[in-house]
Amino acid sequence: MSSKVNHFNSKLSEELSENSIRAAWERSTKNQTANNKQIVNLSLGNPSDLPPKLFFHYLGKLTKAGSKERFLGYMDNAGYIETRHAIARDLSNLNFFSKAINENYIVLTCGASGGINCTLHSLLNPLDEVILLSPYFVDYPKYILNHKGAVKTIKPKPPFFDIDIYQIEKTINKKTKAIIINSPNNPTGKIYSTERLKKLSNLLKNKSKSVGHPIFIISDEVYREIVYPPARFFSPVSFYSNSIMVYSFSKSLNIPGERIGYVAINPEAENANLLFNLIKLSNRTLGFTNAPAIGQKIIPRLLPLRMRINDYQKKRDILIKTLKESGFEFQEPEGAFYLFVKKPIDGNKFAELLEKIGLIVVDSDPFGIKGYFRIAFCYDMEIIKKGCKKLFDLGEEVKKIKRRSSGF
Amino acid sequence: MSSKVNHFNSKLSEELSENSIRAAWERSTKNQTANNKQIVNLSLGNPSDLPPKLFFHYLGKLTKAGSKERFLGYMDNAGYIETRHAIARDLSNLNFFSKAINENYIVLTCGASGGINCTLHSLLNPLDEVILLSPYFVDYPKYILNHKGAVKTIKPKPPFFDIDIYQIEKTINKKTKAIIINSPNNPTGKIYSTERLKKLSNLLKNKSKSVGHPIFIISDEVYREIVYPPARFFSPVSFYSNSIMVYSFSKSLNIPGERIGYVAINPEAENANLLFNLIKLSNRTLGFTNAPAIGQKIIPRLLPLRMRINDYQKKRDILIKTLKESGFEFQEPEGAFYLFVKKPIDGNKFAELLEKIGLIVVDSDPFGIKGYFRIAFCYDMEIIKKGCKKLFDLGEEVKKIKRRSSGF
Secondary structure, eight states: OSSSSSSHHHHHHHHHHHOOOHHHHHHHHHHHHHHTTEEOOOOOOOOOOOOOOOHHHHHHHHHHTTTTSSSOSOOOOOOOOOHHHHHHHHHTTOOOOOOOGGGEEEEEEEHHHHHHEEEEEEEEOTTTTEEESSSTTHHHHHHHHHTTEEEEEEOOOOOTTTOOOOHHHOOOOEEEEEEEEESSOOTOOOOOOHHHHHHHHHHHHHHHHHTOOOEEEEETTTTTTTTTTTTOOOGGTTTTTSSSEESSSSTTTTTTTOOOOOEETTTSSTTTTHHHHHHHHHHHHHTTTSOOOOHHHHHHHHOOOOOOHOOOOHHHHHHHHHHHHHTBBBOSSSSEEEEEESSSHHHHHHHHHHHHTTTTTSSGGGGGOSSEEEEESSSSSHHHHHHHHHHHHHHHHHHHHHHHHTTO | OSSOOOOOHHHHHHHHHSHHHHHHHHHHHHHHHHTTTTSSSSOOOOOOOOOOHHHHHHHHHHHHHHHTSSSSSOOOOOHHHHHHHHHHHHHTTOOSSSSSGGGEEEEESHHHHHHHHHHHHHEEEEEEETEEESOOOOTTHHHHHTTTEEEEOOOOOTTTOOHHHHHHHOOOOOOOEEEEEEEEETTTTOOOOOHHHHEEEEEHHHHHHHHHSEEEEEOOOOTOHHHHHHHHOOGGGGTTEEEEEEEEEETTTTOOOOOOOEEETTTTSSTHHHHHHHHHHHHHTTTTOSOHHHHHHHHHHHHHHOOOHHHHHHHHHHHHHHHTTTTBOOOOOOOOTTTEEOOSSHHHHHHHHHHHHHHEEEEEEGGGGGSSSEEOOOSHHHHHHHHHHHHHHHHHHOOOOOOOOOOO
């Protein structure tokens, strides 16, 4: 990176030099090549499985039809109506909202990240506050700042990383516009209980009245299909009316990179129709224009598919076993494909150990909490097994250091 | 639209009620259905032709390969390296830049609109100024405001809509960070001459020195293949080093809606490598993440295709003939697929006439100039011919009104 004075966006230039998931990933990609795959990389949440066969079946059909009949083209910025209709029907069948939803509340977006940006752009006036529960997805704070909002972080109470209702209550004021909830959570794998979400819902209902405007829940549900029994997923949109569901097909269909997701506005939200129009307009004026057309055309056919999580569960279980045997402290993830583990020794020493051993994981700092690291287990079993070996070695090294420092 | 008080983004709520291309288009889509296709809609720049057969050929190949080998997945935020490499080679072969370019200066984006947003986000500090030449693409001002910039509009000198070097010179100051050039132009069809672009380039070189930082040219070249001989396209990036090319495949491959384009940074730009990293980071933090993967995989195969503009030329020519015969004032477009025509009578009366006759075109107000309307001719010939009939009727009605008002 150039250290010369530059005249570009100075905040962004600072961010560029920050530690990031991607930087670690890109470095390791290079290193892996250089070191003949000695390094194991469990850093990025990039599903390694193939998309379902049906995805390619319908892509093939589309290919045949497309050479005869035009399907590509600019469209309503909310997306193709038949895709929105199919999604609305699916959500209604699954009773996500307390009322049936239709296509007039659904905007197809460039993934969940596009959807969250369009939502925040629609909700926020300058310096409006958005509450995040740390640890959170690393880019949430940037999304809020993109739209001139202010980030209010609620520190978690480890080890459970549950929703701290009391802290949220203290944080809400007249500038509070929304809270982002991500369950199953990246990076902890935590799923919030229906009781806790209802408590949050009650608090927000009361607070919305007292501040004189609705405080929205933005529910990022990209991992909602990846749930390990007996855990169950609950969406806050089913009992809180001023809520917006954000979803992506990247995980459930293993099509990350194709950028297809949606925003579903609770039909019972205040001014829901206006909000739909604002999110749709944001999709245009932020430069997304619309979610990619090819993905939109295929999605309706794939909605009936239900995800199989057996493989993820196996990978989770062998990692849990290894981590436990090696003495690491962590909560067992109830969903998603991450393990969030306490660093057993001082951070700098631990980073040195990781490098020595050749294991790439993600430091917890960018998630808004210190002293942890994240392991992603959406990789091939072969890589997970190599990762377990590395974690075992790591545990041994940690034990040596601890023995030394305690004077043995 | 709800007129109730709302607590959403108030600026965006205002924009929503503004007149817009999309609103006209959506209204007309509904009306066309209601009125049994009596209305002719020439408002949206949405190419009606099919993509090339090769597009579907390679989509088919990808479909077959994809069910066996994984190709979807998160990637470097700049895009697949092989796609960037192929584009760089193509640009180098065509001598767009004075120096050969490589993949380290290319970021694949969600269309040109995604590319411009990532570029502006990388360049601008709050209140930095960006110069627009009106008439301009309707969303440019919004893109600048998205990234906290200030819009400085240069009013054109009709009827030629050329670059007004003198006005630009007067407008530049220490806050000026960039100018957006769109040639062939939407909405005028103007192509700037190499002489004029060189004058602009010299001015910007001198001004960059005097203000103490580079003033960038952002060259939006989405229509550069659609050029009517003897006109020729020149890119300012070939002789101005602090320049950024923005491109989309929507027009050249007839794949609007698939959201695939790129930003190419002039390798001789100041801090070009840093700028690449900032644009790549913006692609992530603005929520685009990456350009859609399927489009990226197909593009390299289609780069050798050169666009055929015969059909556009025919449509342009019959519209020009009709407009001339009906006494409308306009410049013949040298490129793109738009005609920009002076309103022959008072704007309100003219709008009434359009509605009476059943022709949908776009008012020039959102392009930053009053008193004109835009006709898009990227529609099927059948629709163009119906449009000509409507324009003829319009001309007759205008003559009647003029006769009446001149006392005959």
